[in-house]
Amino acid sequence: MRGLTLSTFLTTLGDGLFATVSVLFFTRVVGLRMVDVGLGLTLASLAGLVAAVPVGHLSDRHGARRVLLVLTAAAGPAVLGYLAVRSFVPFVVVACVVGIVQRGCRTVLPALIAVIASADERVVARAHQQVVSNIGIALGAGAAGIALYLNTRTAYEALVVGAGLAYAGSAVVLNRIPVRLPPPVPAERPRMWTALRDLRYLRFTGLNAVLSLNGGLMEIALPLWLVTCTRAPAWLFSALIVMNTLLVVLFQVRISSRGSDVERGAWGRASRRAGFLLGGACLLYGTAGWGNALVAAGVLVLAMVAHTGGEMYQVAGEWGLSFQLAPERATGQYQGVLAMGRGATNVVAPVALIAVVKGGQLGWVVLAAVFLVAGLAMPVATRSSAGEGLREGTGAVAEPVR
Incomplete structure (x- = not known):
């Protein structure tokens, strides 16, 4: 597992290096218009979304480690392809390849964890990978700040090369991971x-x-609401993000280790808890719009604590249920479906959340209700019923519903 952790760290370090300045690279170095960048990245996200299930299916047929190794090895050359881009069409082609490879890596990683770790260790192992991912992205983003300060073509191109090297290093480490033979x-x-x-x-x-x-x-x-609708200082947003990162690093593994009793629906309860905490955070965010600067800042800090708790319980429930509800022989494919769901959220989120901010306090109340209903529904929705999905706790496939 240490080898996989190092591989994950290098991959997310590469993500942080380039993602932080990608839009500036595309506009200032490649010379694309902002609208072209937005369209290209949207198409790339959709390409990754469509490819998630087929990639997961390949990992089931040919082995998660082999497929993840191929995808990780391809990530370096794919990102380096941006250095040769000078117009819109090549940009879209390279962006789609990068989107498929990166989404594929995120899809297959949990399937590999399912091979390496035992059933009762998978969620904790996934939590460790998430913590390492946060650290890798943070360090990569911090290093990218140097390029932002220099603001030169050479600095931006150096980040692309650095990301490519990080992905190559991740592939080398991944290739050396000893994996037990699958069933x-x-x-x-x-x-x-x-x-x-x-x-x-x-x-x-x-x-x-x-x-x-x-x-x-x-x-x-949050940043739109803080800046436009509260009296809190703008710099507080950065402090809240740092606080969120620290809380995740400190407590994600501990929270994820509490739900090992899958027979009593612990992961469904984790999602329910997430709904309550996220709903409470939304109500607090809305309340921050009424106070002076000091009151608003204090309420926003409390809201971020609740938000981070909800985030940690949400991903713990997601990981636990995604392993629990998927058959052993099709883990990759099921992770692909889960990735499609999360990808669809990324597509919808900008429009939906901007509408929340424009709706003022009422918008936050509506969003709180949405989180609360989703959390309350999760234990019921994932409960087994006759002839449907998987038999509880067995990892075997029942006859699918037609």
Whole structure:
């Protein structure tokens, strides 16, 4: 697991190096218009979304480690391809390749964890990877700040090269990871779209997609609300992000380790807890619009504590249920469906969350209700029923609903 942790760190370091300045690179170095950059990145996200299930299916058929190694090795050359881009069409092609590779890596990583770790260790192992990912992205973003300060073509191109080298290093480490032999391949392999016929997993994916709006809430709604609708100082947003990162690093593993009792629905309860905390955070964010600078700042700090708690319980519930509800022989495919759900959230989030901010306090109340309903519905929606999805706790596939 240490090797996989180092590989994850290097991959996310590369993500942080380039993602932080990607838009500036595309506009100032490549010379694209902002609208072209937005369209190209949207197409790239959609390409990654569509490829998630097929990539997961490949990992089930050919081994998660092998597929992840191929994708990670391809990530370096794919990102370096941006150095040769000078117009819109090549940019879209390279961006789509990068989107497919990066989304594929995020899809296959949990499937590899399922191979390396035992059933009761997977969520904690996933939490460790998440903490390391946060550290890698933060360090990469910090290093990218040097390029932002220099603001030269050479500095931006150096970040692209640095990201490519980080991905190459991740592939080298991944290639050296010893992995236990997977269980014998069943006589009848699952079809590629089996997960899309599992109604229980689809319900889980949909509700989890709603709860995962908390990521966009932090990136889109919170800064807009803080700057335009509260009297808190603008710099407080950076302090809140740092606080969120520190809380995740300190407590994510501890929270994720509390739900090992899957037979009593611990992961569903974690999602329910996430709904309560995220709903409470939304109400606090809305309340911050009424106070003076000091009061607003204090309320926003409390809101971020609740928000971060909701985030940690949400991902813990997501990881636990995604492993618990998926059959062992189709983990990659099911993770692909989950990735599609999260990707759809990323597409919808900007419009939905800007509408929340424009709606003022009422918008925050509505969003709080959405989180609360999604959290309350999760334990019920993921409960097994006759003839549907998986048999509880067995990892075996029941007859899918048609």
